[in-house]
Amino acid sequence: MDSNFSFQIYSSVHNLPSNWDTLAINNIFLSKDYLNLLEISAPKNMTCHFIGLFIDSELVGIALSQFINLSDVSSFGERDNCIKTKIRNIAFKNLSSNVLVIGNNMLTGQNGYSFSKKLPYQEGLLLLNKVAIELGNEFNKKKSKVHLTIFKDISETEIQHYNIPEFKSYFQFTTQPNMIFHIRDSWNTFDNYIESISKKYRDQYKRARKKADGISKRKLSLEEIKLYNTRIHELYMDVAKNAPFNTFYLPENHFTFFKKSLKDKFLFYGYFIDDHLIGFNTLIKNGDDIDTYFLGYDEKCQREKMLYLNMLYDMIGYSINKGFSQIIFARTALEIKSSVGAKAVTMYGLMKHSNPFINFFISKAFNYFEPKLEWQERNPFK
Structure with missing residues:
Protein backbone atom coordinates (compact mmCIF):
# COMPACT_ATOMS: atom_id res chain seq x y z
CA MET A 1 0.00 0.00 0.00
CA ASP A 2 1.23 3.46 -0.91
CA SER A 3 2.63 5.27 2.14
CA ASN A 4 0.47 8.30 1.20
CA PHE A 5 -2.61 6.34 2.34
CA SER A 6 -3.62 6.50 6.00
CA PHE A 7 -6.62 6.25 8.28
CA GLN A 8 -7.93 7.92 11.41
CA ILE A 9 -10.36 6.33 13.89
CA TYR A 10 -12.78 8.64 15.71
CA SER A 11 -14.93 7.76 18.71
CA SER A 12 -17.07 10.90 18.50
CA VAL A 13 -18.85 12.63 15.61
CA HIS A 14 -17.78 15.93 17.16
CA ASN A 15 -14.20 15.22 16.03
CA LEU A 16 -14.94 14.29 12.40
CA PRO A 17 -13.35 16.34 9.58
CA SER A 18 -15.47 19.35 8.58
CA ASN A 19 -15.85 18.07 4.98
CA TRP A 20 -17.03 14.57 6.06
CA ASP A 21 -20.51 15.02 4.57
CA THR A 22 -19.14 15.66 1.06
CA LEU A 23 -18.45 11.90 0.93
CA ALA A 24 -21.83 11.04 2.46
CA ILE A 25 -23.83 13.00 -0.09
CA ASN A 26 -25.35 9.84 -1.63
CA ASN A 27 -26.10 8.05 1.63
CA ILE A 28 -27.82 9.59 4.66
CA PHE A 29 -26.58 6.65 6.76
CA LEU A 30 -23.01 7.91 6.54
CA SER A 31 -23.88 11.56 7.21
CA LYS A 32 -22.85 13.36 10.39
CA ASP A 33 -26.52 13.82 11.37
CA TYR A 34 -27.20 10.08 11.25
CA LEU A 35 -23.88 9.08 12.85
CA ASN A 36 -24.54 11.53 15.66
CA LEU A 37 -27.85 9.74 16.22
CA LEU A 38 -25.98 6.43 16.44
CA GLU A 39 -23.64 7.92 18.99
CA ILE A 40 -26.47 9.04 21.29
CA SER A 41 -29.13 6.36 20.68
CA ALA A 42 -27.32 3.15 19.73
CA PRO A 43 -28.24 -0.06 21.55
CA LYS A 44 -26.48 -0.51 24.92
CA ASN A 45 -24.37 -3.42 23.70
CA MET A 46 -22.99 -1.51 20.69
CA THR A 47 -19.93 0.78 20.44
CA CYS A 48 -19.54 2.79 17.23
CA HIS A 49 -16.38 4.18 15.64
CA PHE A 50 -16.12 6.46 12.64
CA ILE A 51 -13.23 6.13 10.21
CA GLY A 52 -11.63 8.68 7.90
CA LEU A 53 -9.45 7.43 5.03
CA PHE A 54 -6.83 9.84 3.65
CA ILE A 55 -4.41 10.37 0.81
CA ASP A 56 -1.81 12.61 2.44
CA SER A 57 -4.11 14.93 4.42
CA GLU A 58 -7.07 14.79 2.01
CA LEU A 59 -10.19 12.91 3.14
CA VAL A 60 -10.99 10.36 0.39
CA GLY A 61 -13.05 7.76 2.24
CA ILE A 62 -15.39 7.42 5.23
CA ALA A 63 -16.57 4.34 7.09
CA LEU A 64 -18.44 3.08 10.14
CA SER A 65 -17.62 0.22 12.51
CA GLN A 66 -19.75 -1.30 15.26
CA PHE A 67 -18.48 -3.45 18.12
CA ILE A 68 -21.33 -5.60 19.43
CA ASN A 69 -21.30 -7.56 22.68
CA LEU A 70 -23.75 -10.41 22.07
CA SER A 71 -23.46 -11.75 25.61
CA ASP A 72 -25.86 -8.96 26.65
CA VAL A 73 -28.58 -10.26 24.31
CA SER A 74 -30.49 -13.51 23.98
CA SER A 75 -29.34 -13.67 20.37
CA PHE A 76 -31.62 -16.35 19.05
CA GLY A 77 -34.85 -14.85 20.32
CA GLU A 78 -37.49 -16.27 22.60
CA ARG A 79 -39.52 -17.96 19.89
CA ASP A 80 -37.46 -21.15 19.54
CA ASN A 81 -36.89 -22.68 22.96
CA CYS A 82 -35.25 -25.89 21.74
CA ILE A 83 -31.96 -27.67 22.45
CA LYS A 84 -30.33 -26.34 19.27
CA THR A 85 -31.18 -22.77 20.28
CA LYS A 86 -29.62 -23.32 23.70
CA ILE A 87 -26.47 -24.81 22.14
CA ARG A 88 -26.26 -21.86 19.73
CA ASN A 89 -26.57 -19.35 22.57
CA ILE A 90 -23.88 -21.09 24.65
CA ALA A 91 -21.53 -21.32 21.64
CA PHE A 92 -22.13 -17.68 20.75
CA LYS A 93 -21.51 -16.39 24.24
CA ASN A 94 -18.30 -18.37 24.70
CA LEU A 95 -16.76 -18.25 21.24
CA SER A 96 -18.34 -15.42 19.28
CA SER A 97 -19.93 -12.96 21.70
CA ASN A 98 -17.71 -9.99 20.72
CA VAL A 99 -18.25 -9.06 17.09
CA LEU A 100 -16.61 -6.22 15.17
CA VAL A 101 -18.66 -5.19 12.14
CA ILE A 102 -17.30 -3.00 9.38
CA GLY A 103 -20.65 -1.67 8.28
CA ASN A 104 -24.01 -1.00 9.89
CA ASN A 105 -25.66 -3.93 11.63
CA MET A 106 -28.88 -1.97 12.16
CA LEU A 107 -29.62 -1.69 8.42
CA THR A 108 -29.62 -3.92 5.35
CA GLY A 109 -27.39 -2.93 2.44
CA GLN A 110 -23.95 -1.45 1.95
CA ASN A 111 -24.16 1.48 4.34
CA GLY A 112 -20.72 0.96 5.87
CA TYR A 113 -18.35 3.00 3.74
CA SER A 114 -17.99 5.43 0.85
CA PHE A 115 -14.88 6.16 -1.22
CA SER A 116 -14.18 9.14 -3.44
CA LYS A 117 -12.97 8.54 -7.01
CA LYS A 118 -9.46 9.43 -5.86
CA LEU A 119 -9.30 6.32 -3.66
CA PRO A 120 -8.97 3.07 -5.67
CA TYR A 121 -11.52 0.57 -4.36
CA GLN A 122 -9.05 -2.12 -3.33
CA GLU A 123 -6.81 0.43 -1.62
CA GLY A 124 -9.84 1.49 0.40
CA LEU A 125 -10.51 -2.13 1.40
CA LEU A 126 -6.85 -2.62 2.40
CA LEU A 127 -7.16 0.42 4.66
CA LEU A 128 -10.40 -0.91 6.20
CA ASN A 129 -8.72 -4.26 6.87
CA LYS A 130 -5.95 -2.37 8.72
CA VAL A 131 -8.65 -0.45 10.61
CA ALA A 132 -10.24 -3.76 11.69
CA ILE A 133 -6.87 -5.01 12.99
CA GLU A 134 -6.22 -1.72 14.83
CA LEU A 135 -9.69 -1.74 16.43
CA GLY A 136 -9.21 -5.39 17.39
CA ASN A 137 -6.00 -4.47 19.20
CA GLU A 138 -7.71 -1.56 20.97
CA PHE A 139 -10.61 -3.72 22.22
CA ASN A 140 -8.19 -6.47 23.30
CA LYS A 141 -6.37 -3.91 25.48
CA LYS A 142 -9.73 -3.10 27.13
CA LYS A 143 -10.24 -6.83 27.90
CA SER A 144 -12.99 -7.05 25.25
CA LYS A 145 -11.36 -9.49 22.87
CA VAL A 146 -12.84 -9.41 19.36
CA HIS A 147 -13.92 -12.93 18.41
CA LEU A 148 -15.41 -12.28 14.99
CA THR A 149 -14.64 -9.57 12.42
CA ILE A 150 -17.33 -9.15 9.77
CA PHE A 151 -17.48 -7.06 6.59
CA LYS A 152 -21.23 -6.78 6.08
CA ASP A 153 -23.70 -6.58 3.17
CA ILE A 154 -21.47 -6.55 0.10
CA SER A 155 -23.17 -6.54 -3.31
CA GLU A 156 -22.52 -8.96 -6.18
CA THR A 157 -20.37 -6.40 -8.01
CA GLU A 158 -18.46 -5.24 -4.91
CA ILE A 159 -17.54 -8.72 -3.65
CA GLN A 160 -15.10 -9.15 -6.57
CA HIS A 161 -12.93 -6.36 -5.11
CA TYR A 162 -12.31 -8.45 -1.98
CA ASN A 163 -10.50 -11.10 -4.02
CA ILE A 164 -7.09 -10.02 -2.66
CA PRO A 165 -4.62 -11.84 -0.35
CA GLU A 166 -5.53 -9.75 2.72
CA PHE A 167 -9.06 -11.23 2.69
CA LYS A 168 -8.07 -14.81 1.89
CA SER A 169 -8.47 -15.92 5.52
CA TYR A 170 -12.05 -14.57 5.63
CA PHE A 171 -15.00 -16.91 5.08
CA GLN A 172 -17.44 -15.63 2.43
CA PHE A 173 -21.11 -16.19 3.29
CA THR A 174 -24.63 -15.18 2.33
CA THR A 175 -27.62 -14.85 4.64
CA GLN A 176 -31.16 -13.69 3.92
CA PRO A 177 -31.32 -11.45 0.84
CA ASN A 178 -32.20 -7.77 0.80
CA THR A 346 -28.20 -11.43 -2.74
CA MET A 347 -25.87 -9.80 -0.23
CA TYR A 348 -22.48 -11.22 0.75
CA GLY A 349 -20.48 -10.98 3.91
CA LEU A 350 -16.97 -11.88 5.00
CA MET A 351 -16.13 -13.16 8.47
CA LYS A 352 -12.97 -14.16 10.29
CA HIS A 353 -12.48 -15.62 13.76
CA SER A 354 -9.57 -14.37 15.84
CA ASN A 355 -8.71 -17.97 16.80
CA PRO A 356 -7.02 -19.56 13.73
CA PHE A 357 -8.15 -23.06 14.75
CA ILE A 358 -11.82 -22.02 15.02
CA ASN A 359 -11.44 -19.95 11.85
CA PHE A 360 -10.39 -23.11 9.99
CA PHE A 361 -13.78 -24.67 10.79
CA ILE A 362 -15.86 -21.52 10.51
CA SER A 363 -17.66 -22.51 7.30
CA LYS A 364 -18.97 -25.72 8.91
CA ALA A 365 -19.99 -23.88 12.08
CA PHE A 366 -21.74 -21.17 10.06
CA ASN A 367 -23.78 -23.70 8.08
CA TYR A 368 -24.85 -25.36 11.33
CA PHE A 369 -25.91 -22.14 13.02
CA GLU A 370 -27.41 -20.55 9.90
CA PRO A 371 -29.47 -23.25 8.15
CA LYS A 372 -30.59 -22.54 4.60
CA LEU A 373 -33.87 -20.66 4.59
CA GLU A 374 -36.61 -22.21 2.47
CA TRP A 375 -39.10 -19.75 1.03
CA GLN A 376 -41.17 -19.38 -2.11
CA GLU A 377 -40.64 -16.33 -4.27
CA ARG A 378 -43.86 -14.73 -5.55
CA ASN A 379 -44.50 -12.59 -8.60
CA PRO A 380 -47.64 -10.49 -8.23
CA PHE A 381 -47.35 -8.71 -11.57
CA LYS A 382 -49.33 -9.54 -14.71
Missing part, protein backbone atom coordinates in the same frame (compact mmCIF):
# COMPACT_ATOMS: atom_id res chain seq x y z
CA MET A 179 -35.77 -7.35 -0.47
CA ILE A 180 -35.90 -4.37 -2.83
CA PHE A 181 -39.06 -2.97 -4.41
CA HIS A 182 -38.39 -1.13 -7.69
CA ILE A 183 -40.92 1.58 -8.58
CA ARG A 184 -41.74 1.63 -12.29
CA ASP A 185 -41.62 4.89 -14.25
CA SER A 186 -45.18 4.19 -15.44
CA TRP A 187 -46.56 4.29 -11.88
CA ASN A 188 -47.63 7.82 -11.06
CA THR A 189 -50.14 6.80 -8.41
CA PHE A 190 -50.76 3.80 -6.15
CA ASP A 191 -53.73 2.89 -8.41
CA ASN A 192 -51.24 2.34 -11.28
CA TYR A 193 -49.46 -0.24 -9.10
CA ILE A 194 -52.74 -2.01 -8.23
CA GLU A 195 -53.63 -2.12 -11.96
CA SER A 196 -50.29 -3.79 -12.74
CA ILE A 197 -50.77 -6.79 -10.43
CA SER A 198 -52.67 -9.96 -11.33
CA LYS A 199 -56.19 -10.76 -10.13
CA LYS A 200 -54.93 -13.14 -7.41
CA TYR A 201 -52.85 -10.38 -5.82
CA ARG A 202 -55.51 -7.71 -6.32
CA ASP A 203 -57.81 -10.00 -4.35
CA GLN A 204 -55.09 -10.27 -1.67
CA TYR A 205 -54.94 -6.46 -1.54
CA LYS A 206 -58.75 -6.12 -1.28
CA ARG A 207 -58.90 -8.77 1.45
CA ALA A 208 -56.17 -7.04 3.46
CA ARG A 209 -57.87 -3.65 3.19
CA LYS A 210 -61.22 -5.15 4.23
CA LYS A 211 -59.61 -6.78 7.27
CA ALA A 212 -58.10 -3.43 8.28
CA ASP A 213 -61.54 -1.89 8.64
CA GLY A 214 -61.66 0.05 11.92
CA ILE A 215 -57.94 0.89 11.92
CA SER A 216 -56.88 4.50 11.48
CA LYS A 217 -53.37 5.44 10.45
CA ARG A 218 -51.63 8.73 10.98
CA LYS A 219 -48.19 10.28 10.81
CA LEU A 220 -46.91 11.08 14.30
CA SER A 221 -45.13 14.29 15.25
CA LEU A 222 -42.18 14.43 17.64
CA GLU A 223 -44.53 15.34 20.51
CA GLU A 224 -46.80 12.39 19.75
CA ILE A 225 -43.85 9.97 19.54
CA LYS A 226 -42.80 11.20 23.00
CA LEU A 227 -46.37 10.79 24.26
CA TYR A 228 -46.63 7.17 23.08
CA ASN A 229 -42.98 6.34 23.86
CA THR A 230 -43.64 3.51 26.36
CA ARG A 231 -46.28 1.86 24.17
CA ILE A 232 -44.04 2.20 21.09
CA HIS A 233 -41.20 0.39 22.86
CA GLU A 234 -43.58 -2.32 24.05
CA LEU A 235 -44.79 -2.97 20.48
CA TYR A 236 -41.22 -2.93 19.11
CA MET A 237 -40.09 -5.47 21.74
CA ASP A 238 -43.08 -7.73 20.97
CA VAL A 239 -41.79 -8.08 17.41
CA ALA A 240 -38.05 -8.08 18.23
CA LYS A 241 -38.31 -10.87 20.80
CA ASN A 242 -40.07 -13.10 18.28
CA ALA A 243 -37.36 -12.60 15.65
CA PRO A 244 -35.27 -15.74 14.98
CA PHE A 245 -32.03 -13.83 15.63
CA ASN A 246 -31.13 -10.64 17.48
CA THR A 247 -27.83 -8.85 17.96
CA PHE A 248 -29.28 -5.85 19.84
CA TYR A 249 -32.43 -4.22 21.20
CA LEU A 250 -33.17 -0.55 20.63
CA PRO A 251 -33.26 1.73 23.70
CA GLU A 252 -36.64 3.13 24.67
CA ASN A 253 -36.11 6.70 23.40
CA HIS A 254 -34.55 5.69 20.06
CA PHE A 255 -37.34 6.96 17.79
CA THR A 256 -37.65 10.26 19.66
CA PHE A 257 -33.99 11.01 18.90
CA PHE A 258 -34.49 10.05 15.25
CA LYS A 259 -37.48 12.34 14.73
CA LYS A 260 -35.79 15.20 16.58
CA SER A 261 -32.65 14.98 14.45
CA LEU A 262 -33.79 13.82 10.99
CA LYS A 263 -37.09 15.74 11.09
CA ASP A 264 -39.01 15.23 7.80
CA LYS A 265 -36.52 12.64 6.57
CA PHE A 266 -37.76 10.29 9.29
CA LEU A 267 -41.40 9.21 9.05
CA PHE A 268 -43.25 7.55 11.91
CA TYR A 269 -46.72 6.11 11.23
CA GLY A 270 -48.99 4.95 14.04
CA TYR A 271 -51.90 2.53 13.56
CA PHE A 272 -54.80 2.91 15.97
CA ILE A 273 -58.04 1.20 16.93
CA ASP A 274 -60.02 4.01 18.53
CA ASP A 275 -57.22 5.86 20.37
CA HIS A 276 -55.22 2.73 21.21
CA LEU A 277 -51.88 2.32 19.40
CA ILE A 278 -51.72 -1.23 17.99
CA GLY A 279 -48.77 -0.87 15.61
CA PHE A 280 -46.28 1.42 13.93
CA ASN A 281 -43.76 1.52 11.12
CA THR A 282 -40.93 3.88 10.28
CA LEU A 283 -39.35 5.06 7.03
CA ILE A 284 -36.17 7.00 6.27
CA LYS A 285 -35.74 9.10 3.12
CA ASN A 286 -32.33 8.38 1.59
CA GLY A 287 -31.98 10.32 -1.65
CA ASP A 288 -34.15 8.57 -4.26
CA ASP A 289 -34.65 5.57 -1.98
CA ILE A 290 -36.96 4.90 0.93
CA ASP A 291 -35.47 2.66 3.60
CA THR A 292 -37.86 0.82 5.86
CA TYR A 293 -36.68 1.02 9.45
CA PHE A 294 -38.02 -0.68 12.59
CA LEU A 295 -41.65 -1.48 13.29
CA GLY A 296 -43.80 -2.93 16.01
CA TYR A 297 -47.28 -4.35 16.42
CA ASP A 298 -49.68 -6.19 18.67
CA GLU A 299 -49.47 -9.81 17.45
CA LYS A 300 -53.19 -10.48 17.96
CA CYS A 301 -54.18 -7.39 15.93
CA GLN A 302 -51.60 -8.25 13.29
CA ARG A 303 -53.18 -11.67 12.71
CA GLU A 304 -56.79 -10.48 12.79
CA LYS A 305 -56.28 -7.33 10.74
CA MET A 306 -53.47 -8.44 8.35
CA LEU A 307 -51.68 -5.40 9.76
CA TYR A 308 -48.19 -6.16 8.45
CA LEU A 309 -49.41 -6.64 4.87
CA ASN A 310 -51.40 -3.41 5.11
CA MET A 311 -48.26 -1.62 6.29
CA LEU A 312 -46.39 -2.88 3.20
CA TYR A 313 -49.12 -1.53 0.91
CA ASP A 314 -49.04 1.80 2.76
CA MET A 315 -45.26 2.06 2.32
CA ILE A 316 -45.60 1.32 -1.40
CA GLY A 317 -48.38 3.89 -1.79
CA TYR A 318 -46.40 6.62 -0.05
CA SER A 319 -43.22 5.91 -2.04
CA ILE A 320 -44.99 5.92 -5.42
CA ASN A 321 -46.97 9.09 -4.65
CA LYS A 322 -43.82 10.91 -3.52
CA GLY A 323 -41.75 9.88 -6.58
CA PHE A 324 -39.13 7.62 -4.98
CA SER A 325 -37.32 5.10 -7.17
CA GLN A 326 -37.12 2.10 -4.83
CA ILE A 327 -37.99 0.84 -1.37
CA ILE A 328 -35.37 -1.06 0.64
CA PHE A 329 -37.60 -3.56 2.44
CA ALA A 330 -34.56 -5.24 4.03
CA ARG A 331 -34.46 -8.79 5.37
CA THR A 332 -37.04 -11.04 7.08
CA ALA A 333 -40.60 -11.88 5.97
CA LEU A 334 -39.25 -12.62 2.48
CA GLU A 335 -42.33 -14.33 1.08
CA ILE A 336 -44.87 -11.69 2.07
CA LYS A 337 -42.56 -8.95 0.76
CA SER A 338 -42.20 -10.76 -2.56
CA SER A 339 -46.02 -11.11 -2.70
CA VAL A 340 -46.27 -7.30 -2.98
CA GLY A 341 -43.53 -7.15 -5.64
CA ALA A 342 -40.18 -6.88 -3.84
CA LYS A 343 -37.27 -8.78 -5.42
CA ALA A 344 -34.56 -10.68 -3.55
CA VAL A 345 -31.06 -9.24 -3.97
